[in-house]
Amino acid sequence: MTSTLVITIITEGLVAAGYAVWRGKPVRPMVWTSIIANLITQLFLWGVLNLFFLHYLSVLFLTEVFICLLESLALYYIRANHLRFTEAVLLSLSMNLLSFGLGWFLPI
Numbered sequence: 001m002t003s004t005l006v007i008t009i010i011t012e013g014l015v016a017a018g019y020a021v022w023r024g025k026p027v028r029p030m031v032w033t034s035i036i037a038n039l040i041t042q043l044f045l046w047g048v049l050n051l052f053f054l055h056y057l058s059v060l061f062l063t064e065v066f067i068c069l070l071e072s073l074a075l076y077y078i079r080a081n082h083l084r085f086t087e088a089v090l091l092s093l094s095m096n097l098l099s100f101g102l103g104w105f106l107p108i
Contacts, residue, residue, distance in 0.1 A: 004103055005042050009035055011102055012095040016075075019091050029080035034095065037074040041067040068096045 016034040020027040045063050052059040069092075075081055076088035083091065 005038070007102060007106070008042060008099045009038050011099040012038055015095045015098055016091065019094070023087070025082050026080060029078060030075070030083075033074055033078045033081055034071075037071045041070055064096060064100060068092050071096065 012034045013031050016030045017027050019025070020030040045060075045067060048059060048063050049056065068089075072085075072089045072092040075083055075092055076085050081088070
């Protein structure tokens with residue numbers, strides 16, 4: 001769990017920072033929001049996967065959708081990020097697709 005958390009935080013933090021620089025948004029609040037949201041959502045993910053391990057793939061998919069929504073809301077409601085809701089959703093989707101893809105293919 002620790003190694004996947006570190007990879008997720010680094011990956012999603014880099015995406016958030018890159019997006020902030022690209023779109024002229026404040027980098028520090030965006031990265032901190034990503035880190036804090038990931039600490040919460042990764043604990044949630046691993047808890048749910050441990051509870052429902054017999055249905056791993058379906059639970060993983062549903063939980064990832066829920067996590068993407070939660071991170072979108074966090075990115076949007078933290079006003080220091082200066083994101084519209086659609087920007088927050090697209091950023092969260094980008095961050096989560098990349099970290100999910102890395103997690104799926106890396107032998108951790």
